Amino acid sequence: MRAMILAAGRGKRMQPLTNTCPKPLLSVGGKPLIVHQLERLAIAGYREIVINIAYRGDMIRDALGRDAGLGLQIDYSDEGDHPLETGGGISKALPLLGTAPFLVVNSDIWCDYPLKPHELGEDLAHLVMVDNPPQHAGGDFHLDKQGRICLDISPKLTFSGIGHYRPELFADTKAGAFRLASLLEPAIMSGRVSGTHHQGTWFDIGTPQRLVALDKELRKPDPLPFTPF
Template structure:
């Protein structure tokens, strides 16, 4: 299975830190956020990794190279000067991701989910959901057993970690568009599965949250475990 790191966003909430560098290259615990994630993906068995680029993308490409230093091969999906949003970015990268299901992870989340390879089977997507953080108390989706829908009142937050079949993007334009409407359409068809991850999850979306992660790493409170085998 291949993996994709979503790294094209502008990082407006991170300003002024992102005025001179893309958010994935901001450091916590002595290393850029995207390097932490690359190491975890390689440890989980992903050897082919796609990274999408837009804002200051050349800096990411220069910093990471071909991925050999992290035990993987990196292919870059260049979106130009303006990011294509999550849906458009995933759709643009499909030629690099192939015909099989793939994992996609936001570059600006820190989570101790094991990131195991997982085949969603007949589902078009499998989402990792987490408890609602203070900045997003209403959550995103409802989880009943292993099924995700948009109708239930008790909601969880989408972690930014998802497994997708390329068929989810059938008929979509090669342009900017959000992912959520595609997921809701698939939910209405009963084709989105999910899980509730109850471990550590942090949305590193502001300078304060980046500082919090840095402090956690310094004191060992944000340890990400080694990957563990998983039966799909």
């Protein structure tokens, strides 16, 4: 199974830190955000990784190379000067991701959810959901007791930025920028999206303040728990 890391965003909310450095290369706990993800993917058994790049993408490519020193095979999906949003970015990368289900992880989160492959069955997607953080109190989707993702039902949980997808979810999409939600919502209405409620550690590093807070946690003598499996 292949995995993709989303790393093409401009990181406007992280300014001024991202004025000269792409967000995935910002350091936390002594290493770039994206390296934390690569290490966890390697531990979980992934070897073929796709990274989409746009803003200062050459810096990411130069920093990680072809294997990031982790024995990986890294391919880059270059979106040029205009990032394609999550849906468009994944769609563009499909030729690199192959025909089997794949995992997608945001580069700007820190989470101890085990990144092992998930069997999708007949589903088009499986989303990892977390408790709503203060900055996103309303959540995104409802997760019912049968593990199905639902729309327009409360209470809602927040999508973690970790999901497993079938390439078929992106069938017939046109080139260009579009939101992942524009594909997920019809799939949810057709009953083909499942989910998991992860109740462990999850950080959305969306502001400089949250980056500092996570860095402090990771540098403690007894750092945040890390469970690769």
